[in-house]
Amino acid sequence: MxxxxxxxxxxxxxxKETPVKYLCLVYLSAEKWNACSDSACAAYAGQLxxxxxxxxxxxxxxxxxxxxxxxxxxxxTITDGPFAETKxxxxxxxxxxxxxxxxxxxxASKIPPAExxxxxxxxxxxxxxxxxxxxxxxxxx
Numbered sequence: 001m002x003x004x005x006x007x008x009x010x011x012x013x014x015x016k017e018t019p020v021k022y023l024c025l026v027y028l029s030a031e032k033w034n035a036c037s038d039s040a041c042a043a044y045a046g047q048l049x050x051x052x053x054x055x056x057x058x059x060x061x062x063x064x065x066x067x068x069x070x071x072x073x074x075x076x077t078i079t080d081g082p083f084a085e086t087k088x089x090x091x092x093x094x095x096x097x098x099x100x101x102x103x104x105x106x107x108a109s110k111i112p113p114a115e116x117x118x119x120x121x122x123x124x125x126x127x128x129x130x131x132x133x134x135x136x137x138x139x140x141x
Contacts, residue, residue, distance in 0.1 A: 019097035019098055019099055020097070020098060020099070020100065020101075020104075020123055020124075021055065021095065021096070021097055021123070021124040021126075022095075022096050022097075022098050022101075022104040022107075022108075022121055022122065022123055022124065023093055023094075023095055023096075023121075023122050023124055024093060024094040024095075024096060024104070024107070024108045024111060024119050024120070024121050025090055025093050025119065025120040025121075025122070026059075026090070026091045026092045026093060026094070026111060026113045026114075026117060026118075026119055027088040027089065027090060027091060027117050027118045027119070027120065028088060028089065028091040028113055028116065028117035029087050029088050029089075029117065030062070030063070030089070032113075032116040032117055033062055033091065035113070035115075035116040035117075036112040036113045036115070036116065037112075038059070040112040041059065041092075041111075041112050041113070044110060044111060044112055045057050045094065048094070048096065048107065052097070053096050053097055053098065053107060054094065054095075054096055055095040055096060055097060056093075056094075056095045057092065057093060057094040057095060058092055058093060059091065059092035060090060060091055060092050060093075062089075063081070063089035063090075064081065066080075066081055066089075067079070067080060067081075068080075068081065088117060088118060091113065091117065092113075094107075094108075094111060095124075101121070101123070104121050104123075105121055108121045
């Protein structure tokens with residue numbers, strides 16, 4: 001099944017006055033991994049939670065603790081470490097509700113590690129909801 005066109009992800013919020021879920025992925029270099037205190041991140045998460053914008057958020061352990069799993073031709077291969085060598089690695093995430101991309105960017109810009117790393121903002125694809133709606137539509141036809 002094809003995902004909805006990109007522009008429809010944002011129309012949904014405007015049409016139904018329903019917030020769109022965004023995942024704010026926090027990326028940090030190994031040198032900056034501990035540059036933001038846990039208390040600063042927890043305080044901002046608390047503000048988001050109090051405003052009703054935070055769905056969930058968690059920090060991750062450093063990249064050297066990662067295990068990568070790949071399945072090719074039915075065979076699983078397990079590798080210690082991340083999928084790819086990069087300067088910045090995924091350090092954590094904030095799953096938020098926002099009216100639109102602009103509000104999601106405003107929220108992401110205040111995540112404390114944004115000052116020393118980067119925050120990638122992505123809309124969540126509502127796969128379960130889409131499949132359920134398509135099944136209901138097919139049953140009605």
